Structure formats: structure tokens, C-alpha cells
Amino acid sequence: MNAISFYPLFLKCAKVTIDSRKIDKNDLFFAFSGETFNAATLAEKAIEQGALAVIVEKKEFANENKNIFFVPSTLKFLQELARHHRNQLEIPVIGLTGSNGKTTTKEIIHAVLSQKYNVQYTTGNLNNHIGVPLTLLSIKPEHEIAVVEMGANHQKEIEMLCEIAKPNLGYITNFGKAHLEGFGGFQGVIKGKSELFEYLKNNSQTILFNENDPVQVEKVADYQPKISFGLETSDYQFSEFSKDNLVGLRYQNKQALSNLTGNYNYTNLCAAASFGFHFDLSFDQIKTAIELYIPTNMRSQMMEKNGKTFVLDTYNANPSSMAESLKNFNQFTGTKSVIIGDMLELGDESEKEHQSILDLANSLTFDEIITVGNEFKKVNHHAKSFQNSQELSTYLKINSIASKNILLKASRGIALEQILEFID
Template sequence: MNIEQFYPIFLQSSNVVIDSRKVEKGSILFAFSGENFNAAEKADEAMAKGALAVIVEDEKFADADKNIFYVPSTLIFLQQLAIFHRNQLHIPIIGLTGSNGKTTTKELISAVLSAKFNTQHTLGNLNNHIGVPLTVLSIKSQHRIAVVEMGANHQKEIETLCKMAKPTIGYITNFGKAHLEGFGGYEGVIKGKSELYDYLMENGQQILVNDNDPIQKEKTKDYSSKISFGTADSDYQFEAIYKDHFVGVKYQETEIFSNLTGNYNYDNISAAVALGLYFDVPIEDIKSAIGNYFPTNMRSQIQKRGNKTLVLDTYNANPSSMLVSLENFKSFEGSKTVIIGDMLELGEESRKEHQSILDFAKSCNFNEIITVGPHFQSVYHSENAFQNTSELVERLKLRPIRNENILLKASRGIALEKIIDFL
């Protein structure tokens, strides 16, 4: 089975999945296998559930008469199918990467563009070497524009993802201290993320640039195909505005408020508004789209629990995002508790970065600092330093937090959301 032969079958499918539990009528299942399981064993079961086809890399389960096809590698076939499909699409595709704010920015951009276009975008955080081809394959003939999020934790990964998504416009949210271990330090982060710029420049495509970011500005200074925002010399100028804990932007005479907290979301909102204006989305529709977007994914999310205000930012954390979260939380009125969990994948920089964040938190004069995870525990010698969330839950059962405002910030692996019901 080759891509050209299989493509007509793909065009008849309803969706592409890699989990046999998600198979529905018309699905194509890519039966990925691991060390401890052989997903090809689920091929007949998937067909019985209504799958249109199954791709397996175990030849003994193949049966072409049943549309169960053997390929040497399900991953390579998935990626090649995505590339072939992308070559048939003639619509703008916005490629998005960065150290912080990718998912929020992606969702804001999609919300804005959806006000005018049938828009497809990356679902959840399907932004890696499997997620990006799945996103590309989810773009159907009715879609008029798409937003593809691309994540990376090592060199050359963005380069590979660009070859599948082939963005026509690209944006890097920022360059932060994320995945330092995989990238080989901060300079490695800049180099790795800039692979998006390399692709766009080599192919004569557009770059969205935040002119307030000196790295973005320097990296694109000699490139002419740009859409810029942020300064008086940019294509679009915005002013940061605030209402209670929420941030927004003012464009000319229009005030656009969001349901997001944190000055760091000003850039994310600005990027979405800039792309909306570039694609001629009416300003009132942009305002409505931003105002009607509510974060539900533990990213810059505010929840009211009785007389307490919770700021939930537990999906990801690195030194850059941790710093701006703490800085933002300082501005909240009333008593404050910060609960910060370990930042992962920092390699040799881990102890230094955890100590730096702890020192900054102490300088903010919060009423209470609680840490979760062995990295913070190694530098915070306090009864408020916990090895894991289970230990913290037991403490909360005995001694609840009384302060009015509570910030939760940690890497996803700490699972800090487990304590929310005990606050």
C-alpha cells in the first residue's frame, strides 16, 4: 500500500485516530504499537465498530479485503499521508510555536478567524510529530483556514513539523527557558524555535512579528514579508487595558477585553487581533470572539470558590512563565497564597532555576508560599515544602488555606490540579 493508492480511501473517512477506543463509523485507525502492546490486535475490533480502514505494522494482521493494510511504519505512513494531503490544500495555514502561550494564542487566533472563516485548529495539545500530522489530516475541504500548533523539546523538531504543516504564516510567541535539557540551554531554545523562521524565509512565506520582543525583531529584521504589531512603527498598534484581574487591548477606539489574567496574555491577545485585522475580520467580530473565549484548560484560568479567587495555571511551567505568573499575582488585592510546583526538563540548570524562582517569590511578600515536588523541596527548607500533591492534600485536610487569593502554577507532571477540590 502506498500513499497515492490509499489517499482516495482517506478522502472518504470521517476522521483519523490512533486510539482504538476512539474509533467510530468512518474512522481510519493507525494502529501504533509499543513495547508492551500490539495495537494491530485491535484491527478486527475496529472494523466491527465501523472503521473505514486500519493501518498496521504487523503483517500477520493485514487483510486488504477488509481494508486492513500493512505498512512498515505506521508513524512514517501517517506523516507521509499528512504531507500528501497538505499538498492538496490551497488555504492559509498559520504555524505557531514558542516557549509559552502557544495553546492560548492558538485558541484566540482560531476564535477570531472563526468569526469569518470555517477554521480548523489543533485540538488540545496535539502538537508533536504525531499530533501535527493528525491536525493536518483533520483539515477538510470545507475549511478555509487553519491554525497548527507546533511544540518541540529538541533541535530540528520544528523543522520536521514545518515540512508536514507547511505554514504560510508563522508566529513564535516567545523564547523562554523551557525544555532547557533537550535544547541544550537558552541559546538552543532560540535556535530550535527559530527553525519556524528558517522555513518561512526559505519558502517566501509571511511572519507575524511582535516588535516588542527584541529577539523576534532581530531575527526578522532583514526579512520583508512580515505582519508586525506592538510599536508605533508596526503594522498594528495596541494599548494594554485592564478590568479587574483581566487583560485586554485597545485598537484605535475599540476596547477588546478578554477573560484571561496576566499581562503576559496581552501579547497573545494582540497576536490574535493582528491576524484578525490582517484577514479583514470586522473589529466588532474580533471583539466578540475575544470576549467570548473562556479558558478551560488550566491556563490563565480564574475560578471563584466561595470567598476565594483561584488562579489556575497548572498545565505547564518553566522559569520564564513562572516568573510572569508570580509577577502578575503580586497585583491581586487581598491576602495571597502561592502554590508552585516543580519545573521539569531543566537539566543541569534545575537547582539554580528553582532557587531563583523561590527567591523571587519570597521577595514578593506573599502571605504564604507552598511548594510541591522534590526540586523545590531541595531548596525550600520549610514545613510548606511538599514532596508531592498527596502530601499537600493531607495538609489541606487538616489546615485549609484561609487567604483570599490562591495561585497554582506548576509543570503538568506535578498534577497540581488534584488539590483544587481541597481548597
């Protein structure tokens, strides 16, 4: 069986899932095999739960009379099916990658374009070799635009995802010090993320770029079609403003204030607004979307609790985003404490980068600095240092943080948001 012959049955499916706990009537279930568990053992049960079809990679579990189909690799078949489905689509597909701000930018682009169109987009963090195919397979006939986030931690991964998603337009948020271990250093990050631009150029597709980013400017020099923002000579010209620690953008004589903190989110707003203009939205429509969007995904999320203001940014962290978060938080008025956790996947650069971030934090006007994780513990000999979030939680049960403003920033693996319930 191949993707083309299976495709008519796929079109009858309600949705595609790889999670046996989320199977609904007429779903297509991909039974992935893991090191310790083979989901193919759940194939019969999935059909009983209402699945229309199941894909397995163990022959002994196949039963075509029950629509349980064998393929040599569930992953390859998922990708082939997504590639074939993408080839049938006639809607614009926006590809999005970058070191920082991918998910927030994707969410705002979706919010903006949804003011006029039926938009499908990457949910959560489904941005890898499994998530991108799942996103593509979720696109239905009623959708008019798709926004596909692409994550990567090594060379050639974005190139492979582009071959599946075939974006018509694309944008790179930035090039930062993320996944240095996998990419082989900062220049490797630039090369790996630029695979999106290379795909778009090789296929004569449209690039959106930030003219304030010299790397992006160099990558798209002498190329068309492209759309620019950032300078007075750009296609779309914005200016930044802030109010009550929130960032906004101005366009001509109008302005839109977001619910996001940090001037690093300004370019994310510019990118979303630029796509909005490209797809013929008015600034009033863009303004409505920006002002209604409220982050709830532990990315630049502001919240109030017991009279304190928290900036919760615990979904991801690398040296670039950590530095920007600290500098932005330093501008808050009132007492300020920072709780920063390890930045993961930095390889040989880890100790140097953690020391650099700690030096930066110490140079700013924070009332208290708390670090969490083994990497910070290696370099932190003065401020409060904890091995993990559980150890800090135990400390916070009997010790309070007096500051009115508190920043929580760390990589996902630190699970720093767990300490929130212990801060009173």
C-alpha cells in the first residue's frame, strides 16, 4: 500500500492522531512503535473505539478487513501521505521558523489572518518531523490559508520539512543561540534556519524578511519576490511603542497595543501585520487581532497573583532569548526578582553561556536572583542556586519572595512553572 492508493480513505477520516487516548469516530490512527511500547497492539481496540483506519508497522497486527493496514514505517507513510495531501492543496501555505518567537509569531499571524480567512495552523508545538505532517493532514477543504511552524535542532531538518510542507511564503523570526549542540555552533544555526529561505528561493516563492536583521538582508539580496518591514524604505513601515510593560506597534497614524511584554515581541507583531497587509487586511482588522490575542502558553505570558505581577516564559530558553527577557524585565517599575533556569542543548558552550547570562543578570537592577538547574549551579556561587524546581519549591514553602514583579524563564525541561503555586 502507498500513500496515493490510501488517499481516498484518508479523505473520509475526521482527523489524524498518533495518540490512542484521543481516538474519536472516523479517525485515522497511526500506531507508532517506541523503544518500550508498540501502539500496534492497540489497533483492534482503536477500531472498536470508532477509528476508520489504523496504520501499523508490524505485519502480525494488520487486518485489512478491519482497515488495519501494514506499512514498513509509520513515520515515512505519515510523511508521504502529508506530502501527497499538500500536493492537492491550492491554498497559500506560510512556512515559519527561527530560533526564538516561532510559536508566538505563529499564533499572532493566525489571529490576524483569521480576521478575514479560515486559517489552519500548527497547534501547540507540533513543529517537527511528525508534527508538520500532522498539521498538513489537518487542513480541510474549508481552510483558505495554512500557517506551518517548523522547528529544528540540526542541519537539513528544515530542508526536509519544506519538502513536505512546500510553503508558498516564509519568514524566519531570527537567528539565535539555540540548539548550539545539534547545529554545531551559531553559524550552524544560521545555515540550518536559512534552509527555509533557500527552499523559497529555489522554488520562486515569497519571502518576508526583517530589514533590521543584517543576516536576513544578506540572504535575500537580489531576490524577488520578497516583502520587507523594519526600515523607512521597507514595504511595510511600523514603529514601536509600549505602555504598562506591554509592547505595541504604530502604523501611519494608528496604533495597536498587544498583551505581550518585551520589545523582542515587536518584530513578531510586525511580521504578523505584514502578512495581514499582504493578504489584503485593513489595519483596523490587524489592530483588532493584536489587541484580542492573549498569550496562554507560557511564552511571554503576564499574570497577576496575590498582588504580584509574573512574567511566565518557561516553555523555552536559550542565551539569546534569556538575555532579551532579562533586559526587558529590568525596565519594569517596582521591586523585581528573577528566577532563571538552565538553558539546554548548548553542548560545549553551556558553561560559558550560563556564566554570561548570570553576569548580565548581576549587572542589572534586580532585587533578587535565583537560579535553578545543574548548569547554573556550576557558575552561580553567590545568588541563591537550586538543583531543580522541586528543590526550589521546598525552599519557597517556608521562604517568601518580597518583590512585586517576578520573572520565570527557563528551558522546558526545567518545568519552572511548577513553582508558581508556592509563591505567595
